Amino acid sequence: MNALSAAKAPAQTAASLETPAASPTPAERELLRIVIVGHVDHGKSTLVGRILHETGALPDGKLEMIKAVSARRGMPFEWSFLLDALQTERDQGITVDTTQIRFATPKRDYLLIDAPGHVEFLRNMITGAAQADAAVLLIDAAEGVREQTRRHAFLLHLLGLKQVIVAVNKMDRVGYDRAVFAKIEADVAAYLDGFGLHPAFVVPLSAREGGFVKERAAGAEWYAGPTILEGLDQLSAPLGLGDLPLRFPVQAVYKFDERRIIAGRIESGHLAVGDELTFEPSGATARIRSLEAWPGPAPTTATAGQSIGVTLDKDIFVARGDVAAHGNLRPRAARRLTARVFWLADAPLKAGTAVTVRLATNSATGIVRSVASAVDPANLTTEGVAALGRNHVGEVDIALHRPLAADAYAINPILGRIVIEVDRKIAGGGIVLSAASEDKSPAPKGEVVAVDSAVRPADRLARYRHGGAVLWLTGLPAAGKSTVARALEKRLFDLGGAPLFLDGDTLRTGLNGDLGFLPEDRSENIRRVAEVATFLARNGQVAIVALVSPTRADRARAREIAGAFFHEVHVRAPLDVCEARDPKGHYARARKGEMANFTGISAPYEEPEQPELVLDTTADLPLCIHALEDYLTGAGVLAPPDADAGI
Known part of the structure; x- marks a missing residue:
């Protein structure tokens, strides 16, 4: 369950349209969840209605029926009437709830979320966007970028959405004026660039007339980009749940005859007889002796979405709430969570508040240590960091009284969503930004305690003239990572800095010499390198990592470890x-x-979706180093050349 979906259940959804597309998606088809957001009256529901018509998602006679109803009411037909099923919405002319409906193109299936644009319903917009893989941000060509447009764009960023198509609607009303489109395109790009969100496409659109929904429109021959449907097909689909690491939360443990059966639902990944499982947060391990299913014969394998029972080859303590995983791909046994929370309760959330955190089938009590980056979505103003008010969003640090199995949302969303209760009532929900295995408060005497360096960060900055950073260079083998890393290391050293080059192959001759190239070995290799690089960054050095690191999940784990020091290139x-x-x-x-699991040939490489910097190494090496130096200066790692303590 998405914790944010607890905010408000739709009173009536697009299921009332009885479209054939509402049937379950075939397992072999990709599914992409799209949220459509924008200012009220900019045409979101009209666009949704048009998309359903253009993709054949409407049942026979539905369009004619809506037109007839409109005629009986003496109202001109609007495409939005296909979705505005609530009487109050038709009377007021606004969409007040999120609506979900399926449609399909020849390439893939889509779950489309039409979110409200009215300022009073931002809470519901957050509910919809929290479930999406990508977004369409709609802007009225005549009105341009409005305050509510900026709010919605900011919230997409806040919720971690990286793929955004900007649709400039009602272009027919401005005669498909290229200058009007260009100004809006520049305005929205400038605003999105401010927080690192870059639109995949900016499309001129007439949702009412159908221009650039599926077919191109006369009068806009100057536009060479995709239509809305073509643009959606070019977005990246998320990994299927079966492709993610195993997460098997335990729901119950049963005793039948001589068998002790551990039952639950596989939320992601897959398992098979003979697999070794690690149960978090205890860390106990055992192998699967058998799989049990009811009714029917026992299978030998199972995958995401299946409810299953397992028996183990040895007796270990397993309880409801434990999560089974494979090897090094297991979640953290977290005692400290940093989460982005949407707060629902009347009483503000502040440091010292006692809470209960629910995650999958488990829960734990804890204390809020701090509240930071509190933002009011209604006006995007920061309300201070002392408390999180009703309907506000902020980053919250929670210390748990006992560990929970958790993932950062970017690594695996299944264990990256939480619900927060206060006094046994749901008070908020959110996504996990990072999960730490230990409470960072002082440990009792006799336990391991980290020792701070005697050299202050300011002293290192004065000497090195740069701050600490983890510069993570990822790319295909032979893309030029090590060449760029070595050249940058030499450049920063010549300027008086303290860079250190961490090469993947070199580290495999020592620190990681015990690891192979299976997926779990690659993950552990990346984890170790990230820990070393982060240690160096905390001590003022620029750790330049050159590592293929082919999967987004592994790079997300490295980002989680390094935190603010991390820069993906x-x-x-x-x-x-x-x-x-x-x-x-x-x-x-x-x-x-002769080489198995070689990235680019026999193993996949997942390109970064939103890196901090992209370097094209078909260009000259000095240009790449200059671009890196400019980026590090702009990011505040290197001080500007004219700064007293900078390069």
Whole structure:
């Protein structure tokens, strides 16, 4: 369950339209969840109605029926009437709730979330956007970027959405004026760039007339980009739940004859007889002896979405709330959570508040240590960091009295959503930004206690003329990561800095020499490197990591470890260029089948969706180093050349 969905259940959804597309999505088809947001009256529901019509998602006769109802009421037909099913909405002419409906293109299936635009219903918009993989931000061509447009854009950023299409609607009313479109495009890009959100496409649109929904429109021959439906098909689909690491929350433990059956639902990943499971937060391990299912014969494998029972090869203590996972891909046994929370209760959330955190099938009591970055979504104003008011969003640090199995939302959303209760009532919900295995408050005598350095960060800055950073260079083998890293290390050293180059292959000859190249080994390799790099960054050094790190989940875990020190740089070169370089001969061996699990050939590489910087290494090396130096200066890692303590 999405914790934010507890905010308000829709009174009536698009299921009332009885569309055939509401049937379950076939397992072999991709599913992308899209939220449509924007200022009230900018045409969101009209666009949704048009999309349903253009994709054939409406049942026979539905369009004619709505037109007939409109005629009986003496109202001109509006596409939005397909969705505005509530009488109050038709009377007031506004959408007051989130509406979900399915449609399909030849490429994939979509779950489309039409979120309210009125300022009073931002809470429901947050509910819808929290469930989405991507967003369409709608702007009226005649009105341009409005205050509510900015609110919605900010909330998309706050909720972690990276893929956004901007649709400039009602272009027919301004005669598809290219200058009008260009100004809005520049305005919205400037605003989104302010918090690192870059639109995939900006599309001129006439939802009412159908221009650039599916077909192109006359009068806008100057626009060469995709239509809305073409743009949606070009967005990246999230990994399916079956492709994520195993998360098997225990719901109950039963005793049948001589068998002790651990029952639950596989929320992500898959399991099979013989798999070794680790149960968090206890860390106990055992192998699966058998799978049990009712009714029917016992299977030998099971995957995400299945409710299943398992028996183990040895007796270990397992209880409701424990989460089974595989090896090094297991969640944290978290005693400290940092979460982005949407607060619902009348009483404000503040430091010292006693709370109960519910996560999957488990819960734990805890204390709020601090509240930071509190924002009122109604006007995007910061209300201070002492408390989180009703309907406000902020980052909250919670110390738990006992550990919970948790993931950062960016790593695995299944264990990255929480519900917060106060006095046994739901008071808020949110997503986990980071999960720490230990409480950072002082440990009792005799336990391990971290010792701070005797050198202050300000003293290191004065000497090195830069702050600490983890510069994570990721890309295909032979994309140029090590070449760029070595050149940057030399440049910063010549300028008096303290950089250190961490090369993936070099570390595998020592620190990580015990690891292979299976997915779990790669994950542990990245975790170790991230811990070392973060230690260096905390001590004022620029750790330059050159590591293929092929999966987004592993890089997200590295970002979680490094926190604010982390800067992801995509070192990009086409596969054919990398293969032509092939300095170590690995591509040639992989093509011959002599190297298994080689990224780019026999194993996938997941490009970063929103890196801090992209370097094209088909360009000259000095240009890449100059771009890196400019980025580090702009990010505040390097002081400007004219600064007293800077380079």
